[in-house]
Amino acid sequence: MEKNYQLITILGPTASGKTSFAAALAERIGSEIISADSRQVYRRMDIGTGKDLEDYVVNGKNIPYHLINICNPGDKYNVFEYQHAFFRAFDAIRSRGKLPILCGGTGLYIEAVLKGYKLLDVPPNPALREALKDKPLAELEQILSSYKTLHNKTDVDSAQRAIRAIEIEEYYRTEAPDKTEYAPIHSLIIGIDIERKLRRERISQRLVKRLDEGMLDEIRQLLDSGIKAEDLIYYGLEYKYLTQYVIGELTYAEMFSQLEIAIHQFAKRQMTWFRGMERRGFTIHWIDALLPTEEKIDRVLALLASTHHP
Secondary structure: OOOOOOEEEEEOOOOOOHHHHHHHHHHHHOOOEEEEOOOOOEOOOOOOOOOOHHHHEEOOEEOOEEOOOOEOOOOOOOHHHHHHHHHHHHHHHHHOOOOOEEEEOOHHHHHHHHHOEOOOOOOOOHHHHHHHOOOOHHHHHHHHHOOOOOOOOOOOOOHHHHHHHHHHHHHHHHHOOOOEOOOOOOEEEEEEEOOHHHHHHHHHHHHHHHHHOOHHHHHHHHHHOOOOHHHHHHOOHHHHHHHHHHOOOOOHHHHHHHHHHHHHHHHHHHHHHHHHHHHOOOOEEEEEOOOOHHHHHHHHHHHHHOOOOO
């Protein structure tokens, strides 16, 4: 039986250009974008999370976006909260007669909403945190890899995040959900395919640009406003390494080189997650990142119009 798509999902690794493409597509079809980025939910964390809000202005039009700037820095937003917020935005956009576009690089968030997983609001486990607190990140990652898991490893790049991930896995061992909470979504999934060498070049260029744009000042302002260094380090990547530099734990050269490596590793983990989605039954239509925007849009519209989807 033929069934129309309920959603367009645009995914890809960091620096693939997915946001600007999603905005151009939204402008063409009169849509709105729901972000699937675990860091862009935080207010005042703009340069380090790469919000690039100017991407949401296309041909002089502001493209509506959702789930960006929805909570305060220092909060620990999670996939349980994200899933519920997503469905509120999704239903609202559809009620306006539009086809929503989900765009982002946080694979767990994307998969959780497409499959409608029933997720649990996992409470802190103080005893477990105490037992793990002195273990290095490499050991925590090893523990985490022992779980057969749905949970995201793409964002685990600080010890605090790894401990939280282990805490979640432990909770699910005894409280595992056996049903979905939301109906799975029939989505056209578009992957932005960027060649590894180009991705690495773009990541390095973008890091320099963000530092030039005042990313360190952003970190200092967050710290000056009373947010603890450990809470910023929790968010990983830019917030981890720049904070360590600002508080004197790293030299500038150490910060830059370690962060650059970490972002490259992060992009690789994102791609691993997306390939895993394909193994778990998702069809991802990969489109070359270097194609002109109009050609990319035409390909998506052709897929949308195809009569071959279920």
